[in-house]
Amino acid sequence: MNIKRRHVLQAALTPLIFPLLGSTAQAAPESEFSEIRIIQDKDPEQIQAVVASKDFAPTLARAVHNFLVDNYASGNVPVWKKPLSQIDFTSRLTAISQQVVLGILRHSAIYPVDPFWIMSQMLTESFFYEFAVSSALAVGPCQFIAPTARTYKMVCADEHVLLDDAVKHPELKQSFAKASSVREQMRTIRQNNANLFTNTQTLLRTVLNRNAQGVVVSEAGAYLKILNQVEALQTEYNQERNNARQYLEEKFNGRSIFNPQDKMFFEQFEQRVLYEYSINAMVKMMAENLKARGGNILAAAAGYNAGLGNTKAPFGVFTTYGRIPNFAETVDYVGKIVVIHHEILQRM
Numbered sequence: 001m002n003i004k005r006r007h008v009l010q011a012a013l014t015p016l017i018f019p020l021l022g023s024t025a026q027a028a029p030e031s032e033f034s035e036i037r038i039i040q041d042k043d044p045e046q047i048q049a050v051v052a053s054k055d056f057a058p059t060l061a062r063a064v065h066n067f068l069v070d071n072y073a074s075g076n077v078p079v080w081k082k083p084l085s086q087i088d089f090t091s092r093l094t095a096i097s098q099q100v101v102l103g104i105l106r107h108s109a110i111y112p113v114d115p116f117w118i119m120s121q122m123l124t125e126s127f128f129y130e131f132a133v134s135s136a137l138a139v140g141p142c143q144f145i146a147p148t149a150r151t152y153k154m155v156c157a158d159e160h161v162l163l164d165d166a167v168k169h170p171e172l173k174q175s176f177a178k179a180s181s182v183r184e185q186m187r188t189i190r191q192n193n194a195n196l197f198t199n200t201q202t203l204l205r206t207v208l209n210r211n212a213q214g215v216v217v218s219e220a221g222a223y224l225k226i227l228n229q230v231e232a233l234q235t236e237y238n239q240e241r242n243n244a245r246q247y248l249e250e251k252f253n254g255r256s257i258f259n260p261q262d263k264m265f266f267e268q269f270e271q272r273v274l275y276e277y278s279i280n281a282m283v284k285m286m287a288e289n290l291k292a293r294g295g296n297i298l299a300a301a302a303g304y305n306a307g308l309g310n311t312k313a314p315f316g317v318f319t320t321y322g323r324i325p326n327f328a329e330t331v332d333y334v335g336k337i338v339v340i341h342h343e344i345l346q347r348m
Contacts, residue, residue, distance in 0.1 A: 036341055040295040044108035051101045051115055061093040063347035064119050079127040092128055099275045103283030110287035118283060120340035121301060130273045131252040133245050140272035142282040152281035154271040157248055162268050175243035182237040186230055193226055293322035298334055306330040
């Protein structure tokens with residue numbers, strides 16, 4: 001990158017990254033651009049000026065690419081399950097960074113979104129793999145489940161608009177609905193038996209203490225029946241989920257989102273794999289979450305992972321900013337994004 005342009009970009013980024021620090025911190029070298037403003041500024045002008053620079057998107061793409069090269073040059077890249085050298089990240093990151101910029105400019109009136117955070121979050125979600133499919137049947141680089149994707153007007157494979165004879169094994173399509181139904185049954189059982197599934201250790205201790213005292217635990221049979229029911233439902237869910245994944249993977253195999261003909265197919269079959277749909281939705285969802293949580297980017301990201309309702313704080317000043325729920329997966333998720341955010345900024 002041209003040195004003069006790089007310094008101009010650095011000057012624009014500095015107040016964004018260090019909005020609360022003094023002039024000494026703002027004069028720090030590029031390698032120290034590593035701080036996150038936890039409570040993001042709601043004024044969109046600054047972020048708009050930064051991302052609108054013609055150098056910003058390619059510089060961001062290059063920084064993320066350098067992070068991947070520095071950390072995943074050996075072994076297989078997670079999610080992709082193949083070496084970095086076999087993946088065209090240059091084309092992908094170029095297109096992705098452009099869509100991130102467009103999404104931020106489009107939705108900054110809702111709430112300004114940190115572009116470095118979005119790239120870090122996407123990497124955490126899928127390592128930018130457009131055909132990633134999770135165990136919960138979340139799809140694409142931004143890992144939207146179908147119900148959420150539909151709120152952002154995306155076409156999803158379980159309700160695609162292609163004729164059934166245009167796809168293999170159309171009978172597997174019904175597995176999406178079956179998996180969703182079974183998962184909802186398990187969720188209901190867990191909610192109705194919170195002590196058994198949420199306070200398991202406490203309940204087990206109570207049962208063991210009563211047993212040690214020679215007291216018959218009349219509820220034990222009911223508990224066992226519930227556990228067996230959930231186990232059977234989990235087995236059923238796994239089968240339907242695997243069928244749904246097979247249905248998706250058969251349509252993904254041999255296709256490329258960079259091929260115009262294949263892209264036309266995905267427009268009608270599964271828009272979550274296409275950057276212009278999924279990234280736009282991710283940026284918009286994060287903007288909405290930031291607005292709902294007073295600009296708290298940690299709570300906003302936690303809401304993306306665990307559901308915004310789980311980030312509500314019950315009292316005091318915290319009601320404005322929310323919280324990170326005590327879910328191991330969500331805590332790990334947010335922690336990874338923070339580290340990757342730092343690493344990407346080090347390479348800008």
